[in-house]
Amino acid sequence: MDPLGPEREDSWLRLEDASAIGAARRMATALARDRGFDDEHVGQVAVAVSEAASNLVKHARVGLMLIRPHPGALGTVEVISIDSGPGMSDTVGPIRDGYSTTGTLGIGLGAITRLADSYDIYSQPGKGTVLTMLFTARGTSVPDTVACGLGRPVGDEIVSGDALAFEETPDTVTAIVCDGLGHGIGAAEASREAVRVFRAAPEVTPVSMIERVHRALGHTRGGAVAAIHVDRRSRAVTYAGIGNISGWIVTPTGRQGMLAMPGIAGHNARHMRESRYELPPHAVIVLHSDGLTERWDLAAYPGLLRHSAHVIAGTLFRDSAIRRDDASVLVIRTGP
Structure with a gap:
């Protein structure tokens, strides 16, 4: 098994x-x-x-x-x-x-x-x-998806210590990204437990999700985790995080970081809070583990923000993933 x-x-x-x-x-x-x-x-x-x-x-x-x-x-x-x-x-x-x-x-x-x-x-x-x-498949509608997540393990590891999941409706996207402490099976157990908690109740607020994950990861190594709720109709995003998952609101003119609190989910997370941000037109959300360098700049890719979440995620993954660490990236388009 x-x-x-x-x-x-x-x-x-x-x-x-x-x-x-x-x-x-x-x-x-x-x-x-x-x-x-x-x-x-x-x-x-x-x-x-x-x-x-x-x-x-x-x-x-x-x-x-x-x-x-x-x-x-x-x-x-x-x-x-x-x-x-x-x-x-x-x-x-x-x-x-x-x-x-x-x-x-x-x-x-x-x-x-x-x-x-x-x-x-x-x-x-x-x-x-x-x-x-x-x-x-024939008779099935092509999904109108606005999100894409990609990941890979470091080096010769069989499993990644990173994991992510998301749920879409026509107007909203909720998601979680977790980077289990370290690498290999132990790290994967922590990050997959975070995903299990998310799948059990994806509708809860980001700060409630972080609290649930923190309690659930107590028997694991723990990890960094971020949860997000994107409302495409009201043009707002709510975000909560513990540790070094990076969350960004990206536009053609630059990017804005979203606030995470210090600590390790499951072990050391004294302060939890969520923040709400207004979404500029055509903004794209990017969440990633520290397996991607933060030095990426989508302005170096003319026209990329007009493309699908899959293409944006693939481009970031290709050019910014660090070979010495597990890597994961989630991209969410917030506009048409």
């Missing part, structure tokens, strides 16, 4: 040679079948994922691909492809039939975008490309 329960680890595939293309295709088709896709649709998923993986191997030299179930839609498969390859100055032209430019990810991109039920792409010359795809 898995001592950590049912929470699923993000499993990133490293695409370095042609043998990895088949592994990506098999993973995607198995997941699509498990999610109720018909044979024709499974074949389309196989083609799109194979094309994306092939592009990584051919043109980006080294890339990463994440294939997983959508966290809030049982009939949907998410695919996120990230690389630090040559990138493209034009992501519209490559989608046209017959377009091909040597040295870019243009080959096959048109087929990928036609076969996916939803997609987004962001690329910069010299920095690389992030491509995201959603595939949804």
